[in-house]
Amino acid sequence: MPNYPDSLARLIQGLKKLPGIGTKTAERLAFHLIKLSRDEALQLAQSIADIKKNLVNCSTCFNFTERDPCPICSDAQRDKSLVCVVEQPKDLMAFEKAGEFKGVYHCLLGHVALLEGIGPEDLTIEPLLKRVQKGGIKEVIIATNPDLEGEGTASYLRDVLAPACRKTHTRITRIARGVPAGAEIENVSQAILADALSGRRDFDD
Amino acid sequence: MPNYPDSLARLIQGLKKLPGIGTKTAERLAFHLIKLSRDEALQLAQSIADIKKNLVNCSTCFNFTERDPCPICSDAQRDKSLVCVVEQPKDLMAFEKAGEFKGVYHCLLGHVALLEGIGPEDLTIEPLLKRVQKGGIKEVIIATNPDLEGEGTASYLRDVLAPACRKTHTRITRIARGVPAGAEIENVSQAILADALSGRRDFDD
Numbered sequence: 001m002p003n004y005p006d007s008l009a010r011l012i013q014g015l016k017k018l019p020g021i022g023t024k025t026a027e028r029l030a031f032h033l034i035k036l037s038r039d040e041a042l043q044l045a046q047s048i049a050d051i052k053k054n055l056v057n058c059s060t061c062f063n064f065t066e067r068d069p070c071p072i073c074s075d076a077q078r079d080k081s082l083v084c085v086v087e088q089p090k091d092l093m094a095f096e097k098a099g100e101f102k103g104v105y106h107c108l109l110g111h112v113a114l115l116e117g118i119g120p121e122d123l124t125i126e127p128l129l130k131r132v133q134k135g136g137i138k139e140v141i142i143a144t145n146p147d148l149e150g151e152g153t154a155s156y157l158r159d160v161l162a163p164a165c166r167k168t169h170t171r172i173t174r175i176a177r178g179v180p181a182g183a184e185i186e187n188v189s190q191a192i193l194a195d196a197l198s199g200r201r202d203f204d205d
Numbered sequence: 206m207p208n209y210p211d212s213l214a215r216l217i218q219g220l221k222k223l224p225g226i227g228t229k230t231a232e233r234l235a236f237h238l239i240k241l242s243r244d245e246a247l248q249l250a251q252s253i254a255d256i257k258k259n260l261v262n263c264s265t266c267f268n269f270t271e272r273d274p275c276p277i278c279s280d281a282q283r284d285k286s287l288v289c290v291v292e293q294p295k296d297l298m299a300f301e302k303a304g305e306f307k308g309v310y311h312c313l314l315g316h317v318a319l320l321e322g323i324g325p326e327d328l329t330i331e332p333l334l335k336r337v338q339k340g341g342i343k344e345v346i347i348a349t350n351p352d353l354e355g356e357g358t359a360s361y362l363r364d365v366l367a368p369a370c371r372k373t374h375t376r377i378t379r380i381a382r383g384v385p386a387g388a389e390i391e392n393v394s395q396a397i398l399a400d401a402l403s404g405r406r407d408f409d410d
Contacts, residue, residue, distance in 0.1 A: 003301065005271040007259040011252040017245070019237050025225070031295050032224050034256055034269060040222070041257045047216040048250040051235070052243045054212040064239060066210040090236050096208065 008034070060131075062107040062124045064089045072096075072104055079103045081138040085128065085157065087111050087145060095143070103141075106131065111149040112156055120156060128157075132164045139171040146177050146195075213239070265336075267312040267329045269294045277301075277309055284308045286343040290333065290362065292316050292350060300348070308346075311336065316354040317361055325361060333362075337369045344376040351382050351400075 004012065008030060015026035033041055057063070058070035065071065072078060072092075082103025086092050092105045108123040132140065142157055144150035158172055165172050178196040179188055209217065213235060220231035238246055262268070263275035270276065277283060287308025291297050297310045313328040337345065347362055349355035363377055370377050383401035384393055393401075 003276055004298070005260060005269055007252065007255040007271060008269060011249075011256055014249040014252045017241075017249075018234055020230070020233070027295065027298075028225070029223055030256070031293070033253055034260060036222075036257075038257045041253055044216075044219040044222075045250040045253040047212065047219045048238055048246055048253070050212040051216055051239055052241075052246045055210060055239060064210055064213060066212060071208055088236070090232065093209070093232075 057107075057109070061092075061105045062089075062109055062127070063092055063105060077102075081136060082141070083128075083131065083137055083139070084141045084143050086143050087150065087153070091143065091145075103139075108144070108153065111144060111153040113149045113152075120160070123153075125157065125160060129160060129164060132161055132168060132170055135168045137168065137170050139173060140165065141173050141175060143175045146175075262312075262314070266297075266310045267294075267314055267332070268297055268310060282307075286341060287346070288333075288336065288342055288344070289346045289348050291348050292355065292358070296348065296350075308344075313349070313358065316349060316358040318354045318357075325365070328358075330362065330365060334365060334369060337366055337373060337375055340373045342373065342375050344378060345370065346378050346380060348380045351380075 011030045011033065012023070012026045015021055015029050016023060021029070033044070036044070054066050055064045056066075056068055058065045058068055058073055060069050060073040063070045063072065079102050082101075083106050084092075084095060084101055084103055085106045085108060086095070087108050087110060089107050092107055095101050095105070106124070106128050108125065108128070110118055110123050112118060112120055112123065128140075131137065140161060142154045144153045144157075154174055158174075161170075161172055164170070176199060178199050179185065179192055183192075185193070216235045216238065217228070217231045220226055220234050221228060226234070238249075241249070259271050260269045261271075261273055263270045263273055263278055265274045265278040268275045268277065284307050287306075288311050289297075289300060289306055289308055290311045290313060291300070292313050292315060294312050297312055300306050300310070311329070311333050313330065313333070315323055315328050317323060317325055317328065333345075336342065345366060347359045349358045349362075359379055363379075366375075366377055369375070381404060383404050384390065384397055388397075390398070
């Protein structure tokens with residue numbers, strides 16, 4: 001790299017570590033940050049520092065939160081007997097945006113991926129098992145991603161949770177796979193169509 | 206937006222103000238920043254704060270620098286009689302990366318764009334004129350962008366600098382327009398080909 005001033009070079013290096021940001025984009029962002037007013041730049045810097053200071057994982061569902069338990073777990077309106085298990089807080093956020101789900105969540109904080117060295121013990125599976133064993137849960141909906149790791153994690157969870165679920169009369173369900181709403185059949189992939197066919201249900205379901 | 210914790214929402218809002226970053230990308234970056242170690246996140250925050258604290262414009266060429274005059278202006282090896290006029294420090298950086306130019310620079314910090322309310326008085330044209338009037342400059346190379354605003358700014362500069370340049374025997378030149386090195390003729394636009402034809406030179410030039 002040519003002679004960027006030190007502080008500019010450090011910022012570009014820092015930005016390049018973010019996902020999807022290469023040298024060109026990092027430079028563009030850095031030059032933009034220079035143009036921001038002092039207040040705006042310091043505010044952004046403060047926001048980055050703040051999330052490390054203020055955010056913790058909810059001790060019940062492991063979502064990111066500023067106070068523990070998180071607003072969802074401490075919301076009396078939510079159905080605590082219905083637990084949706086997701087991989088990451090951002091998946092939880094996607095369900096919240098959809099606005100359909102009135103139960104509570106459990107964030108695994110990842111998926112089992114043995115090749116990447118992520119085993120079940122790296123996830124929040126133990127606390128999930130304890131939540132089930134404590135009783136009072138009618139249904140655990142496993143909403144891990146419909147990909148290789150997500151399906152593997154789902155199967156693993158089913159096996160691990162099954163004994164406790166039998167004891168506490170808890171259903172274990174898996175979110176449906178199939179054609180996405182709004183899609184055109186001619187454009188969806190073979191894998192999606194295969195899923196949609198094998199998961200077909202009677203019309204009166 | 207669903208219930209993001211306040212500090213996360215603030216960070217996402219801050220990131221969305223950056224160029225080319227929409228809601229989705231801002232969320233993705235924010236979730237990545239949460240996953241960074243405390244040290245890495247604070248380092249990035251510090252880098253952003255630092256550029257506002259440490260960077261100033263060089264009082265000679267207006268490039269960003271941590272000490273004034275900047276390393277290029279204070280480099281005894283550079284030819285001070287050759288001044289390349291660019292719109293922005295990032296253009297200067299592009300020339301430095303190319304590594305061909307051994308003179309010094311002058312950053313206008315923008316281009317004339319009357320429709321956007323950017324007049325000549327918003328740029329560093331006055332200090333450039335003073336540099337020329339002081340004498341000792343053999344050539345001013347105008348390297349504004351080959352677009353509407355850049356060409357307009359170039360014409361304006363030529364008119365403004367002409368009297369002083371005549372007095373001090375300073376050449377005013379404009380960087381060449383034409384087919385870009387490495388391009389395939391069949392793929393370049395009509396405008397580029399028109400430029401390349403009208404700017405053609407004798408082979409022995």
